[in-house]
Amino acid sequence: MNNLKSRPAWLEIDLAALTDNYKTIKSLIPENTKIAAVVKADAYGHGAVKVAKKLSYLGVDYFCVASPDEGLELRQQGIKKPILVLGEILPEQYSDIIKANLIQAAASIETLIGLNKIASKAKTKIKIQLKIDTGMGRIGFLPAELTPSFFDKLKNFKSLEINGIFSHLARADESxxxxxxxxxxxxxxxITNFKQHKFNIDCCHIANSAAILDLPDFSFDLVRPGIILYGLLPSVEITNQIPLKAVLNFKTKIVQLRTLPANSSISYGGTYQTKIAEQVAVLPIGYKDGYPRLLSNRGYVLINGQRAPIRGRICMGQTIVSVDKIAEVKVGDEVVLLGKQKDNKITAAELAELTDTINYEIVCNLSSRLNKIYL
Structure with a gap:
């Protein structure tokens, strides 16, 4: 996994930075509030297994994943903490919930019926948390559906253990x-409705990363930090912009240097043409690695701590940058596509702005084929 001889393109994951971010999050919430670290999408591209092992060591209470297969992977790699599956699932996924001892979000009566049936057949109990749609409009029970009839049905699911109720905030990252x-x-x-129907739920949660930062009274019993664990802010509209540490650096090396004469076109479509002779460097990464093609002719990388602009279209496996204004460049020099080099840095937020997306997408899209080095 860490063999850079096979290909000089890799991610460096700073576990010390992850540790600092986790401690910062703990300092923002009440002492008795639990933390469920969100490690879906391979921990936002950072490597779910290694991240989960580090956070387990630090004392995190829960993990959240998107689907049963993500939870199963963590179990197979020795993660013992409770794992909540946030997404809705299909019947063919039910067995993995039992196999990996996961807590499943139940977002429909059909899911409740299906989980209860398979748990009864297996002579076991499945832990669930009921997902409530308070305004996201995605999955979950609408408050109007939580009628006396619903609660009567809920009491009859003898093979289900209600572990909690939760919801998701749709606009917490807005000003x-x-x-x-x-x-x-x-x-x-x-929550009051559940109590009135004699359901005493001891794990209620709604706070995501944005709420942890800006809305301290949203903590309830547990908070679900995601993007902030990895040192990234949910949006530029966050009021409490605490000093987080970016955990990920995306790096490669120069594989070729060449000087192109004036009036040379670069890459597919000839969208960039040199005005004078220009020295360029070829990098062995492209959009197959999750590097956004939309950065063509508008993005930049760091070489020797200086910004080198991208020339022409980013290819599937190669990118060309100008090094005309950077001294002492040579083949094999380290290149930073995302992260810090000397006194300069390129952030996920910058790349997101250049490509009209969000920083979440920048890191989540990085290819799992990239080597990961944990520091």
Missing amino acids: NKQFTLQQKQIFEAV
Whole structure:
């Protein structure tokens, strides 16, 4: 996995930075509030297994994943902490919930019926957390569906253990918090409804990364930090922009240097043409590695601590940059595509702005084929 001789393109994952971010998050929440670290999408491209092992060592309480296969991978690699599957699932995935001893989000009556049936057949109990749709409009029970009839049905699912209820905030990363406050009020009313029907739920949660930063009274019993664990802010509209440490660096090396004469076109379509003779460097990475093609002719990399602009279109497996204004460049020099080099840095937020997306997508799209080196 860490053999760079096979290909000079890799991710460096700074576990010390992850540790610092985790401790910062703990300092922002009440002492008795638990933390469920979100490690879906391979820990946002950082490597779920290694990240989960580090966070387990640090004392995290839960993990959150998107699907049973992600939870199963963690179990197979020795992760013992409770794991909550956040997404809705299909019947063919039910057996993995039992196999890996996962907690499943139940977002529909059909899922409750299906899970109860397979658990009964296996003579076991499945832990579930009920997902409530307070305004996301994605999955979950609408508050209006939580009728006396619903609670009667819930009591009859003898092979299910209700482990908690939760919801997801749709706009907590915006400066205007009105909609988010409404979601909290709806969620609190749902909790009251459960109590009135004699369901004492001891794990209620709604806070994502944005709420952890900007809305301290959203903590409830547990918080779910995701993007902030990895040193990235949920959006530029966050008020409490705490000093987080970026965990990931994306690096490669120069494989060729050449000087192109004036009026030379570069890469597919000839979208860049040299005006004078120009020295360029070829890098062995491209969009197959998750490097956004939209950075063509607008992005840059770091070489010797200086920004080298991308020339022409990014190819599937190669990218060309100008090194005309950078002294003492040679084949084999380290190149930073995302992260820090000397006194300069390129952030996921910068790349997201250049490609009209979000920093989440920048890191999540990095290819799993890239070597990962854990520092």
